[in-house]
């Protein structure tokens with residue numbers, strides 16, 4: 387069994403240069419076949435004995451006996467831990483490095499979108515409480531502050547004139563006129579936080595997400611938030627008590643249209659009535675999965 391494991395190890399992991407470093411004695415011919423490597427390992431009661439590498443023809447020639455490098459003894463697995471550790475280093479011919487084997491994951495841009503009233507703000511607020519390493523981009527808006535909202539935390543509340551001059555100065559990644567009010571994403575915030583290694587979360591409506599998709603393509607993660615049903619969404623909007631009847635009508639009618647865009651997103655998360663934490667957990671899992679991807683999404687703004 388052990389022999390089999392070692393065979394696998396040596397046929398897959400040990401490179402020619404490892405072996406040259408491990409066995410500095412003269413090697414008469416290049417290592418040309420993988421199958422020649424495990425033949426050099428011999429099991430004994432005291433551990434694994436590793437013979438120097440030679441081609442099969444060279445090892446059979448009597449003259450080569452004089453040119454054999456000294457055997458390297460690998461302590462048995464019952465040996466002192468540090469002896470075994472050093473033994474492995476000696477056989478492989480280099481010190482084991484404590485450097486991370488894989489570079490840290492690249493900072494992500496996570497776009498959270500969905501119809502009005504679905505719970506984008508609620509999910510983001512909770513995510514902020516439970517997860518570190520995220521920067522939540524504060525959107526600039528010309529709409530009036532709602533009760534409980536804090537300047538610089540929920541939004542940057544600016545006048546329409548101020549918003550228009552931000553557009554003039556090209557300070558916004560994207561902006562839109564939504565239900566008669568401007569909303570836009572300041573670029574500088576994203577640059578600064580990504581440079582510090584933060585993942586950046588953007589909260590935009592569906593229109594905004596479409597624009598961001600055209601800017602970022604596949605280099606950002608797009609999450610579509612939905613309620614479990616249209617009825618639940620409408621009740622949520624009514625309960626919020628922030629819209630007039632006319633505004634409610636527009637939002638609900640728009641939500642119907644917006645549902646058609648779900649296919650343009652990477653993930654969909656259902657924010658069920660009374661189960662906000664489940665939706666937040668799913669968003670966290672999405673971030674974790676993205677961090678574990680071999681092909682990381684990379685983005686420069």
Ligand SMILES: Nc1ncnc2c1ncn2[C@@H]1O[C@H](COP(=O)(O)OP(=O)(O)OP(=O)(O)O)[C@@H](O)[C@H]1O
Nearest residue numbers: 502503504505506507508622626658659660661662
């Ligand atoms: N899972 C949930 N269960 C019950 N109520 C919720 C849930 N998620 C959000 N809500 C409530 O629904 C209402 C709408 O949520 P929120 O304001 O976060 O939506 P939004 O998508 O940000 O809307 P808008 O795009 O119009 O700003 C709020 O009153 C919020 O507290």
